[in-house]
Amino acid sequence: LKLPAVDAVIIGSGAGGGVAAHELALAGRHVVLLERGRNQQWSETKHDELRSQRTTVLGNAFGPSDADVRLVKLGDATQFREVHASDGAFGNIATCVGGGTKSYGAMAWRYMPQDFKMRSTYGAPKGSSLEDWPIAYDELEPYYERAEYAIGVSGQRGANTFEGPRRRDYPMPPLPLNKEAEKLHSAARGLGWHPFPIPMAINSVTYDGRPACVMCPFCVGFACEVKAKGSTADTVIPKAVASGHCELRTECVATEILTNAKGCATGVLYIQNGKRIEQPAKLVVVSCSAMESARLLLNSRSKLFPSGLGNRSGFVGRNLQAHAYAGAVGYFEDEFWDGLGPAARIALCDFNHGNEGIRGGAMLANEFVRLPYLFARSMHPPKSATWGREHKDRQRKFYKRSMAVQGPIQEMPVFSNGVELDPKRKDAFGVPLLRLTGRRHEEDLRTAKFIAAKAEALLKAAGATETFLKLPGVSTSFGQHQAGSCRMGSDPKTSVTNSYCQLHEVDNVFVVDGSVHVTNGGFNPSLTIQAVAFRASEYIVRNF
Amino acid sequence: MNPLTRRGFVVASCSAAAASASASAATAEFLFFTPSQAALVTILTEQIIPSDSDPGAMNVGVVYYIDRQLTGPLAEFAPLYRTSLTAFEPIREMSFAAQTEFLKSIEAKEHGEPAARLFAVLIDHTMQGFYGAPSHGGNRGEASWKMLGIDKEMSGGHH
Numbered sequence: 164l165k166l167p168a169v170d171a172v173i174i175g176s177g178a179g180g181g182v183a184a185h186e187l188a189l190a191g192r193h194v195v196l197l198e199r200g201r202n203q204q205w206s207e208t209k210h211d212e213l214r215s216q217r218t219t220v221l222g223n224a225f226g227p228s229d230a231d232v233r234l235v236k237l238g239d240a241t242q243f244r245e246v247h248a249s250d251g252a253f254g255n256i257a258t259c260v261g262g263g264t265k266s267y268g269a270m271a272w273r274y275m276p277q278d279f280k281m282r283s284t285y286g287a288p289k290g291s292s293l294e295d296w297p298i299a300y301d302e303l304e305p306y307y308e309r310a311e312y313a314i315g316v317s318g319q320r321g322a323n324t325f326e327g328p329r330r331r332d333y334p335m336p337p338l339p340l341n342k343e344a345e346k347l348h349s350a351a352r353g354l355g356w357h358p359f360p361i362p363m364a365i366n367s368v369t370y371d372g373r374p375a376c377v378m379c380p381f382c383v384g385f386a387c388e389v390k391a392k393g394s395t396a397d398t399v400i401p402k403a404v405a406s407g408h409c410e411l412r413t414e415c416v417a418t419e420i421l422t423n424a425k426g427c428a429t430g431v432l433y434i435q436n437g438k439r440i441e442q443p444a445k446l447v448v449v450s451c452s453a454m455e456s457a458r459l460l461l462n463s464r465s466k467l468f469p470s471g472l473g474n475r476s477g478f479v480g481r482n483l484q485a486h487a488y489a490g491a492v493g494y495f496e497d498e499f500w501d502g503l504g505p506a507a508r509i510a511l512c513d514f515n516h517g518n519e520g521i522r523g524g525a526m527l528a529n530e531f532v533r534l535p536y537l538f539a540r541s542m543h544p545p546k547s548a549t550w551g552r553e554h555k556d557r558q559r560k561f562y563k564r565s566m567a568v569q570g571p572i573q574e575m576p577v578f579s580n581g582v583e584l585d586p587k588r589k590d591a592f593g594v595p596l597l598r599l600t601g602r603r604h605e606e607d608l609r610t611a612k613f614i615a616a617k618a619e620a621l622l623k624a625a626g627a628t629e630t631f632l633k634l635p636g637v638s639t640s641f642g643q644h645q646a647g648s649c650r651m652g653s654d655p656k657t658s659v660t661n662s663y664c665q666l667h668e669v670d671n672v673f674v675v676d677g678s679v680h681v682t683n684g685g686f687n688p689s690l691t692i693q694a695v696a697f698r699a700s701e702y703i704v705r706n707f
Numbered sequence: 708m709n710p711l712t713r714r715g716f717v718v719a720s721c722s723a724a725a726a727s728a729s730a731s732a733a734t735a736e737f738l739f740f741t742p743s744q745a746a747l748v749t750i751l752t753e754q755i756i757p758s759d760s761d762p763g764a765m766n767v768g769v770v771y772y773i774d775r776q777l778t779g780p781l782a783e784f785a786p787l788y789r790t791s792l793t794a795f796e797p798i799r800e801m802s803f804a805a806q807t808e809f810l811k812s813i814e815a816k817e818h819g820e821p822a823a824r825l826f827a828v829l830i831d832h833t834m835q836g837f838y839g840a841p842s843h844g845g846n847r848g849e850a851s852w853k854m855l856g857i858d859k860e861m862s863g864g865h866h
Contacts, residue, residue: 220780220831539838
């Protein structure tokens with residue numbers, strides 16, 4: 164089935180695709196937004212710890228189902244093994260309208276100026292493809308601002324002394340501190356550090372027709388019951404659709420980007436209800452997140468592009484990265500759990516850069532609300548009882564007397580980490596299975612130890628009587644923060660897109676998601692994905 | 708009316724006769740385990756989260772959680788339960804303290820690799836059934852949430 168042509172097809176409705184759909188549609192372009200998953204309503208998932216984006220023991224609440232499999236080779240493994248979508252090794256990012264933003268924790272960070280100049284600041288360590296971005300923070304700053312206003316970010320201007328310059332205040336004041344954040348705030352100040360309220364894409368007041376946060380404990384990993392969380396599913400996408408220029412098509416699986424003899428894209432082939440449909444378009448935007456965007460490009464082969472669309476450099480699928488989390492857990496004598504979500508309320512950026520002997524670092528923040536099953540499995544000290552009376556006693560004693568502080572390590576990109584197509588096996592839609600490789604660079608583990616020690620020091624200063632470290636292993640954990648697989652750059656030999664997310668080799672194909680991140684900052688990446696998406700969209704509207 | 712209460716009412720009024728009749732009505736609810744397996748799994752879950760001043764795994768029906776999920780999202784573990792549960796048979800006749808020691812020897816792989824693997828899985832499934840939402844079959848009466856003093860926060864939005 165071949166449909167009438169449109170101006171643009173956007174594949175994927177997450178952080179990047181949602182913004183692109185909004186910008187193109189409001190500029191009057193006729194857009195089709197394809198989403199593999201469904202437009203999920205809160206009532207489908209509600210508040211179920213065992214089936215959330217955080218704990219998937221009973222399946223992925225926001226898709227895909229376990230019918231999806233990948234072949235993974237992580238850490239020191241020497242062979243690929245098959246994993247289902249709810250297995251942590253799969254590296255899942257939600258598959259639904261809004262993508263990861265439907266159930267994310269919604270920290271809304273700007274990367275720091277140094278984050279865009281990692282190679283020139285630190286030099287690449289052996290075995291790493293560390294590089295600078297082709298754009299600087301200053302060039303992205305106006306687009307960060309647009310993202311903050313479109314998605315709705317609450318925060319306190321000037322509170323983060325390490326932040327790059329900002330022209331405009333946050334659209335909303337910060338959420339109030341909870342009890343544990345107050346404890347950590349004074350402890351951090353005592354250490355001479357600079358704590359501040361985390362910027363969040365969560366409404367602190369009514370904003371843009373959506374209510375303020377009701378502070379329920381079901382935040383990260385869950386859809387927001389009242390839509391106080393700035394998901395693209397509840398902000399830019401409904402507006403794009405309301406403009407009359409954007410058609411959202413759900414449960415549509417894109418399998419290939421089609422090209423003509425001149426090497427230009429002509430549209431997208433996708434499958435809906437078992438039917439193969441061709442959607443011709445003047446322009447294609449790929450926003451499927453770092454693994455699936457690379458997979459789609461690699462599967463779009465033709466005479467002109469025998470190794471995949473835009474892949475003459477061999478960089479499509481390479482340099483995949485995410486974040487190693489490092490931190491510490493502290494047990495206290497006094498009870499301070501107040502059950503108020505999102506709970507993650509305070510952060511510090513004293514250790515993102517300028518650490519002696521360390522390349523980069525991480526932001527440190529207190530953890531989101533710990534729900535009881537996850538607490539039972541991950542918040543007990545190593546070597547303590549995992550079952551029996553002692554375990555139950557610790558649950559009772561420390562559930563309301565504990566907290567965690569952690570941060571996302573800025574990983575050193577490694578060329579051999581990434582995705583490729585399996586030569587033999589295909590999925591139900593005829594697309595070769597994705598093969599995933601990820602082994603962390605030794606530098607990441609060193610940085611993690613450094614950061615975890617700072618987290619532990621903070622907990623001790625706050626009065627923790629027992630502490631233990633949470634350190635990552637050599638297996639990369641991809642998932643929500645996946646990035647880097649189609650890095651942007653000025654040299655077509657060592658990058659996939661230019662700074663506007665446009666493929667070097669195909670003028671009318673753009674990759675608008677975390678794939679283009681050259682490095683991934685020591686921060687949650689969603690706001691940067693969106694700032695880059697606003698900048699790319701502006702370029703598209705100007706040129707197409 | 709809450710479905711659990713309604714079912715309890717129906718069972719009670721239909722089996723006014725003998726205690727054995729109500730017992731078989733209860734065991735008939737298992738989807739995966741035989742009644743004998745269910746009894747064994749109940750003993751094991753009670754070791755993992757024992758009753759004391761607060762309810763334990765047996766009181767809140769963790770075995771029903773495991774039984775139901777093994778026919779659904781946890782089906783990948785069904786073969787392990789099927790083949791390795793027999794390693795735990797000796798525990799039936801033991802005192803509580805002796806059971807604890809036996810399970811430590813299971814953990815130490817003294818009864819083979821598969822039994823140790825099943826016990827590790829049982830710990831995880833018991834924690835899920837005890838601390839997860841009652842709608843999945845365990846944590847009856849939100850007992851674990853009440854124990855932690857978080858029932859008000861946890862059940863918000865379940866309506």
